[in-house]
Amino acid sequence: MEQGKKDETLTILDNRTGKKYEIPVTDGTIRAMDLRQIKVLDDDFGLMSYDPAFTNTASCVSHITYIDGDKGILRYRGYPIEQLAEESTYLETAYLILHGELPDERELAEWMWNITHHTMLHENIKKFIDGFHYDAHPMGMLISSVAALSTFYPEARQIHNTASRLKQTFRLIAKMPTLAAFAYRHMIGMPYAYPDNDLSYPGNLLNMLFKMTEVRYNPNPVLERAIDVLFILHADHEQNCSANAMRNVGSSLVDPYSAIAAAIAALYGPLHGGANEAVLRMLNEIGTIEHVPAFIKKVKAGEGRLMGFGHRVYKNYDPRAKIIKRLADEVFEVTGRNPLLDLALELERIALQDEYFVNRRLYPNVDFYSGLIYQAIGLPIDMFPVLFAIARTSGWIAQWEEMLQDPEQKIARPRQIYHGEEQRDYVPIDKRKYQPSESQAAER
Ligand SMILES: CC(C)(COP(=O)(O)OP(=O)(O)OC[C@H]1O[C@@H](n2cnc3c(N)ncnc32)[C@H](O)[C@@H]1OP(=O)(O)O)[C@@H](O)C(=O)NCCC(=O)NCCS
Numbered sequence: 001m002e003q004g005k006k007d008e009t010l011t012i013l014d015n016r017t018g019k020k021y022e023i024p025v026t027d028g029t030i031r032a033m034d035l036r037q038i039k040v041l042d043d044d045f046g047l048m049s050y051d052p053a054f055t056n057t058a059s060c061v062s063h064i065t066y067i068d069g070d071k072g073i074l075r076y077r078g079y080p081i082e083q084l085a086e087e088s089t090y091l092e093t094a095y096l097i098l099h100g101e102l103p104d105e106r107e108l109a110e111w112m113w114n115i116t117h118h119t120m121l122h123e124n125i126k127k128f129i130d131g132f133h134y135d136a137h138p139m140g141m142l143i144s145s146v147a148a149l150s151t152f153y154p155e156a157r158q159i160h161n162t163a164s165r166l167k168q169t170f171r172l173i174a175k176m177p178t179l180a181a182f183a184y185r186h187m188i189g190m191p192y193a194y195p196d197n198d199l200s201y202p203g204n205l206l207n208m209l210f211k212m213t214e215v216r217y218n219p220n221p222v223l224e225r226a227i228d229v230l231f232i233l234h235a236d237h238e239q240n241c242s243a244n245a246m247r248n249v250g251s252s253l254v255d256p257y258s259a260i261a262a263a264i265a266a267l268y269g270p271l272h273g274g275a276n277e278a279v280l281r282m283l284n285e286i287g288t289i290e291h292v293p294a295f296i297k298k299v300k301a302g303e304g305r306l307m308g309f310g311h312r313v314y315k316n317y318d319p320r321a322k323i324i325k326r327l328a329d330e331v332f333e334v335t336g337r338n339p340l341l342d343l344a345l346e347l348e349r350i351a352l353q354d355e356y357f358v359n360r361r362l363y364p365n366v367d368f369y370s371g372l373i374y375q376a377i378g379l380p381i382d383m384f385p386v387l388f389a390i391a392r393t394s395g396w397i398a399q400w401e402e403m404l405q406d407p408e409q410k411i412a413r414p415r416q417i418y419h420g421e422e423q424r425d426y427v428p429i430d431k432r433k434y435q436p437s438e439s440q441a442a443e444r
Pocket of ligand 1: 271275299304305306307308309310311312313360362365366367
């Protein structure tokens with residue numbers, strides 16, 4: 001990390017002792033460990049900072065993704081998301097995110113060949129997926145089957161071996177669509193459709209999801225491109241909950257399959273990858289345009305939230321939402337208009353003029369329109385976070401690689417403030433006082 005300039009310091013006066021400390025400020029940040037020298041007594045532990053949910057703590061130095069939430073900017077390795085969505089493909093963007101630079105023609109061809117030739121799964125994985133109930137959530141199936149991959153590739157534990165890490169990277173990016181599609185086919189009781197190496201990455205995913213009796217599945221190019229763009233938009237988003245899970249679990253030096261399983265588990269939660277599901281449920285519940293004003297009134301009264309609006313980081317229109325909105329129009333040309341779109345547009349129109357939302361800087365986020373596209377393509381709501389997980393795999397691996405190569409990183413291990421009992425002596429069971437709970441007492 002770059003050292004702070006001499007004049008960039010923070011002076012702290014400890015009112016407990018009257019002592020002054022000068023602490024370097026680098027990148028607008030002080031190092032929490034610099035606080036440790038601040039003590040009342042020599043044998044004190046030293047000052048700590050308290051930051052539940054890491055709302056004001058940088059946990060790493062990163063070179064991957066840049067977000068300016070106030071201005072609505074998102075860049076991967078310096079390239080604006082708008083340009084990547086327009087010009088790039090998901091696989092090229094994944095290469096960029098992982099390697100730091102756009103590939104030349106030969107590098108891209110080699111990268112694509114390697115991903116395409118690792119899409120098959122060991123046949124035993126099928127038996128494994130067969131064991132799930134027909135109504136198992138596909139995210140549960142994905143978490144378990146990715147974790148299971150670690151048992152098929154025990155050499156993945158050699159996480160300090162560059163060649164092994166690259167091999168697992170090919171496998172993970174290549175096999176995620178296959179696992180996702182197998183989970184989906186199991187859910188709907190259809191035979192698994194195998195990868196077709198002649199198709200593009202998103203085209204092959206559509207093939208494995210939707211192939212029926214035809215000899216060769218021909219993906220619709222508009223839908224194929226829509227999936228590709230959605231995947232570009234979801235590829236990384238700096239230190240979000242699942243990226244943090246990937247780094248945290250990976251910092252124990254576990255294999256990448258186990259760490260990705262943890263990251264997918266983090267994504268499964270409704271506050272993270274589940275929001276686009278919530279948008280569709282909300283739109284279904286509102287039902288018709290006439291009900292929109294009443295719904296907005298309820299939200300403003302604190303009865304529920306306008307799902308797909310607002311973001312911890314973006315206090316402006318989420319740049320991904322703008323791209324997705326345009327994409328939705330192209331998809332609906334092929335699939336027919338999703339009737340819920342008119343509802344979504346009306347909600348957005350009203351919310352963007354309403355002072356409740358304007359004052360709180362609540363704008364549509366990435367999830368507001370993405371679910372409508374996935375639904376139009378024919379996917380059930382449960383599959384939305386699964387598609388998110390496929391796209392985010394490249395970001396998770398890049399975060400993990402960066403963590404492993406950062407000499408400042410160690411096993412992640414936060415501190416705590418202990419407010420529990422002081423030391424006390426063990427009480428044998430016959431000497432413990434029985435205290436009935438309130439309900440037990442009421443029953444007597
Ligand atoms: C994303 C989200 C969790 C960010 O939350 P946050 O940064 O912690 O912001 P807060 O929850 O503190 O909200 C700030 C204010 O805006 C309001 N607000 C935030 N999001 C809102 C929404 N979607 N609908 C209505 N009000 C909302 C809060 O009630 C709060 O109002 P108050 O100051 O009067 O109490 C939040 O905006 C949200 O729940 N959005 C809906 C879910 C969603 O779309 N998530 C996907 C994110 S990609």
